[in-house]
Amino acid sequence: xxxxxxxxxxxxxxxxxxxxxxxxxxxxxxxxxxxxxxxxxxxxxxxxxxxxxxxxxxxxxxxxxxxxxxxxxxxxxxxxxxxxxxxxxxxxxxxxxxxxxxxxxxxxxxxxx
Numbered sequence: 001x002x003x004x005x006x007x008x009x010x011x012x013x014x015x016x017x018x019x020x021x022x023x024x025x026x027x028x029x030x031x032x033x034x035x036x037x038x039x040x041x042x043x044x045x046x047x048x049x050x051x052x053x054x055x056x057x058x059x060x061x062x063x064x065x066x067x068x069x070x071x072x073x074x075x076x077x078x079x080x081x082x083x084x085x086x087x088x089x090x091x092x093x094x095x096x097x098x099x100x101x102x103x104x105x106x107x108x109x110x111x112x113x
Contacts, residue, residue, distance in 0.1 A: 005045075006059045018058035020103040021096050023089065024048035025063045027110035030074035037076045038064065044109030051107070058101060063088060067112045085113060 008016075026041025036042070041064045052059035068079040080088075093104045 005061050008059065013058060016056060016058060018056060019101060020055075020105055021058040021060050021101045022048045022052045022105045022107060023060045023063065023092060024107045025066055025085075025089070025109060025113055027066045027068045027079075027112065028064055029068040029071040029077040029079070029110070040109035042109075044107045047109075048107040051105070057105070058096075060092065066110055068110065070112055082113075 024041065024044035024047070026038065026044045028037050029040070030037065031039040041062050045062050048059060048062075051057065063085070065078050065080050066085050067082050068077050071077040072079060089104075089106065096102075096104060
């Protein structure tokens with residue numbers, strides 16, 4: 001399993017009884033010729049994993065596509081509108097509230113978000 005994505009089970013989440021979820025938000029865009037397109041997502045995931053482990057929070061899988069319009073001229077960049085990204089985060093927060101988690105920490109790995 002990819003170490004950047006949570007492997008938590010329903011039992012893990014239930015046993016942790018976290019009141020805060022952590023959502024890494026990255027991007028899929030250019031970072032020059034030698035860094036992967038997913039660089040911002042990797043950074044956000046590593047920070048989110050550390051914070052979640054340190055404080056016993058519920059780690060969510062990353063949002064890997066976000067607002068990268070400023071890099072649209074570079075091969076490989078995929079971008080969402082700001083309203084789509086906001087809707088994804090809002091929907092995730094609403095879903096979490098329905099399951100008893102009323103706070104969401106967003107770890108933003110990309111300045112364009």
